[in-house]
Amino acid sequence: MYTQTEIIKDTTVNGSEGELVINVGPQHPATHGVLHLVITLNGETIKKIEPHLGYIHRSIEKMCESLSYRQFIYVTSRMDYLSSHINNLGSAHCVEKGMQIEIPARAKVIRVLMSELTRIASHELWLGAMAMDLGAFTPFFYAFREREMINDIMEETCGARLTMNYMVPGGVMYDIHPDFQQKVKAFVKQFKEKVTEYDDLVTNNIIFQNRMKGVGILSKEDAVSYGCTGPVARGSGVSCDIRKIFPYEIYDTVAFDEVLETAGDSFARYMVRVREMHQSIRIIEQLIDNIPEGEYQAKTKAVLKLPKGEFYSRVETARGEFGVYIVSEGATTPYRIKFRSPGFSNLSALEHMAKGSKLGDLMATMGTLDLVIPDIDR
C-alpha cells in the first residue's frame, strides 16, 4: 500500500554519472525526529535536497474540527512541543478574538512571562542540539541544566513540563504558584551567570565559528519569499517579530529589542537566538515584580460558541510566526482550522540554503533552522 518504500528503493540506485543519492532520515541523528531528506550528492557537495514529510502527520487540523473551542487548544501543544505555551496562547487568543473576551491584566502578564520562559527553554534546547549536530556533545548538558530549571517552574505552576495546556480562553488555567516569582528570579540569576559558558564553549570557539560562518546563506529577499519567520528571517535582516510589529497581550508596553543580524548565514541565525534569550530575560526581569493583582481568568460561558466569521491570530513562537486561522459557522466546533506553522515555511528554504555546500554544512544549516518535525507535519 505504501509507495514511500518505493521511493527509498529508487534512491538506492545512483542518479546520473557521479551522483550519490542518500537518505538522511527518517532515523538519523541529525534530523531530530522523523524528517526524511533525500539528498543527491556529487562527492560531498549537495546537489539536491528533497524533504519527504508525513511520518508523524496526525491531521491535527481535521481533529480540531471535531473538538470544541476549549478542547482544541491542548492539541496545539503537540505541534511545536518546544514552544507549546506560545502555541496554546495563539489558539486561545484566536478564540478570545472571536468571542471578544477581554482578559484580565494579571493573566496577560502571566501569559507573557510564560511565553518568554518557553522561548528561553526552546532556545536552550536548540543550542544544545545544534552543538551536538556539529559534534560537540557537552554544551547539550550545560544547556539542559538551565532548561531543567524552567521545566521545574512550569511543572510547579502549570502541572506539566512540556505540554502544559495552561492557556485557556479567557486567561490562564490556574493562578501562578506562590514560589513562582522567587524561582524565576533564581533562574534569571543562574542564567546570567552560566551564559558565559556557552560563549566560551560554543560562540567563541574557532572550530564552531568556521563551521557556521558563511554557511547556508539566505538573502533578505529569499527569506521573505520563502516565508521564513522568526530567527531564520531575522538572521537575514528581515524585521518580522510579531511581538513588535503586531503586538499582542502586553508586548507593546515592555521594553525589548527586536534582534536583527544582516549576514544571513548560520552564524547570524545562531547569534539571533542567543541574543534573543537575553531579550527574553530582559522582558522577564521587567515583569516578574510587576504582576498586577486581580483575576487570572475572565468569566466565560461553559460552552464557547464563536460567531460566524473568520478569525486569525498571529503570535511569535520560538521558531517564528505561528498563525491560527479559524473559520467558524457559529457552532461549538470550528468549521475549518488552519495552523500556519513556522517550521513548515522554514523547511522549504532548506534546499535553497544548502545547495552547493558540503554534507557537513547541511547539519549546520539544518541545526540553525531549528526544525521541530511535529510542527512541520502537524
Add this chain to the structure above:
Amino acid sequence: MFSLEGITNAIQNWLYNTFNPSWALVFECLIVILLATGLFAILGLVLVLMERKVAAHIQIRLGPNRVGPGGMFQTVADTLKLIMKEGLTPDLADKFLFNLAPFVVMIVAMLLLAPIAFARGFQIWDLNIGVLYVSAISSLSVIGILMAGWASNNKYSLLGAMRSGAQIVSYELSAGLSVLSIVVLSGSLQLSDIIASQENGWWLFKGHIPVIISFVIFIIAVTAETNRAPFDLAEAESELTAGFHTEYSGMRFALFFLAEYINIFIVCAIGATLFLGGWMPLHIGHWQAFNHIMDYIPSSIWFMGKTFFLIFLIMWFRWTFPRLRVDQLLNLEWKYLLPISMFNLILVTVIAILGWHF
C-alpha cells in the same frame, strides 16, 4: 628500586636453562602473545570505562554506576552483550572483505604494541628502527577502514571511509615531522635510545619552545589519525550516522571499537615515550636528591601515568570541541600544521646542531 626487569630476566634465564634455545623462543613467543592479548582485553575495557567516566564528569553527569562498584564492570557487561549479539552481514556486501576488515584494523593495532617499552627492560621487541616502524605500521590501519567502508555496500560507510583515507594520509605527514624532531634531538630511531637520552630531563622540558610546538602538533595529528573528535569525520555521527562501521554489529563492531581505543593507547604511549621520557622518572638536571626520590616510583607506573595523562588529554578534546568540516580538516593540516612543523623541524635541527638543548 622496584623494576620488572628482574622478572623478565629471571624468566628468560630459566627458560634458556631448562629448554633448548628454539623451544625457549617458542615459549617466550607464547608468553608474549598471551600477555599482548590479555593487555588488549584489559586496556579496551579500562579505556572505554575511562572514556565514559571522563565524558560524564565533564558533562556534569555521573556516568555508568550500576554494574559493579562505581560501574566498574559496565564495559564487561557491554562486551558480553556484544558477543551475544548477532553479527549481521549486509545482503550485497563483499563478504570476504567485510569480515576481514575488523581483523586488519585489530592486527595493525596489535603489531604496534611491539616496540613499546612498558617499563625498564619490559619491551617486546627493541628494534633499532622503532620510530620508523611505528609510523609505517600505524598508517596501515587506513586500509582496514577503507576495506570496511567499501565492503559494507553502504553510502554512509563509503563516504566515511573516503574521508578517513584523506584524513589519515595527510595527518601522517605532520605526525611524522613532529616525531622527527625528537629523532633529530636524540640522534636515534631506537626507542630505548630515545628513552635513555631523556635521563636528565624529558625532551618536552629540555628542548625549548620548538619541542613544545612539535608536541602540540603531535597530539593534534595523532588525534586525527585515530579518528577521534574533533577529527572524527570518518564516523561523524550527526552526518554519516556511524561512518565506516555503520553496517557492523556484534563482535565485529566490538573489534573496531576496541581497536580505536587500543590505537589511542598506542599513540599516547609513543607520545609519552618520545616527549615525556617513557618509563624514565622525572629527573631535573643535577638535583641528585630529588632524582633519587623519583627513582623510587616504579618505572611502569611512570609510563602508565604519562600515557594515561595523554589519553585523558585526548578525551578532554573530544568532549569539548565540535567537529571540523572535511575541507577545514585538510586546511588545518596543509595550511597550518604542515608549514609550522616543517619550520619547527628546522629550528629543532639548529638547536640540535648547536647543542642548545639542556
Add this chain to the structure above:
Amino acid sequence: MFLKEYISDVYNGVTSLLKGMRKTGYYFFHPKEIITQQYPENRATLNLPERFRGEVVMTHDEHNEHACTGCTACELACPNGTIKIITKFDVTPEGKKKKAIDTFIYHLELCTMCNLCIVACPTDAIKMAQNFEHSVFDRNKLTKKLNLPGSKIREGVE
C-alpha cells in the same frame, strides 16, 4: 603583514580552544556540580509539585464517600474520550429516585493529562494525582474504575 595575520590567526584560534577546555576542565574537577538525579534510588526524596498531572483520581474520604454526582461534565470536556460514566438511579430514603454514578471508567492509556476534566468538574470530585509510574504489562490494567467499590456520594453534594 601576511605572517602577522597568520600568527594572530593561530594565536586566537588556540586561545579560543583553550578557553573551552578550561570550562570543561573546571567541571571535570568539580564533581559537586554534577546534576544527575539517581532515580529510582531517590524515590523517597522525589518531590513532585501538587499541581503535577500524573493521572486522574477520585478523592474518597474516610467514610468511603466521594463527591461525584455523575453530571458527565468531565466526560464532555474530555477531548479524547478518556472518561466514561455509567449512571444508575438510587432510591433515597424518602422514596425519590436520584441519579448517581455506577462506574466511573477512566482510560489512562488515552489520557493526555490536559486537565480539562478537573477544571470542568463542578464538585471537585476528581483531581490529578502525582503518581507517574504507570507502566504495566497488560494494557487492560490501564482502564481504571475510579470510584471505589461500595462508595457512595457524600451528603449535601449536589
Add this chain to the structure above:
Amino acid sequence: MTNEEIKAYFTTVAPSATFDETGEWLNVQVEPGSWKALAQNLRNSILHFDYLFCLTCIDWKTHFSVVYHLSSTTYRHTIVIKANVDVVNPEIETVSNIWRTAEFHEREVYDLFGVKFLHHPDLRRLILTDDFEGYPLRKNFEDPINMIKL
C-alpha cells in the same frame, strides 16, 4: 496603506473583485482565472505584497475557496485573497514562482484537499503516501479508523 487605498488599487487592476471588510483584514474575492496576473501585480506593484504568510483552502461543500493571506514587509498591511474553485475539478494557477513559500503550501493543499495548482513545478503528494485514496481535509472524507468515534 489603508484599506481604501488597496481597494482603489483593486478596482483599477481587477474590477471584478468584491470586498468584505467585516473581519480583521480586508477580504478580497477574486476570479481564479485572473488570479495569476493579479498576484504578479500585487507582488510587484506599489502595494508590495511580498510576504505570503498563509495559504490554505476551505471546503464549503458546494465549492472550495483557496485563501491567501498576504502581507507586506515594508508597509505592514495585510489582505486576504479568496478564490473559489469548483468541487469536481478544482484547479487554480500556482503562485509558487511569485512567492516561493507557496510551493510547499500548495503541495500541502493539493495533498489534503486535492486542489490542482496548474504549472506548479513539482506537484506531488507531500505528506501522504502516493497511493493514498481521498483527500483527508475534505468534509466528505470519512476516516476508516477514528479513535474518538470508536
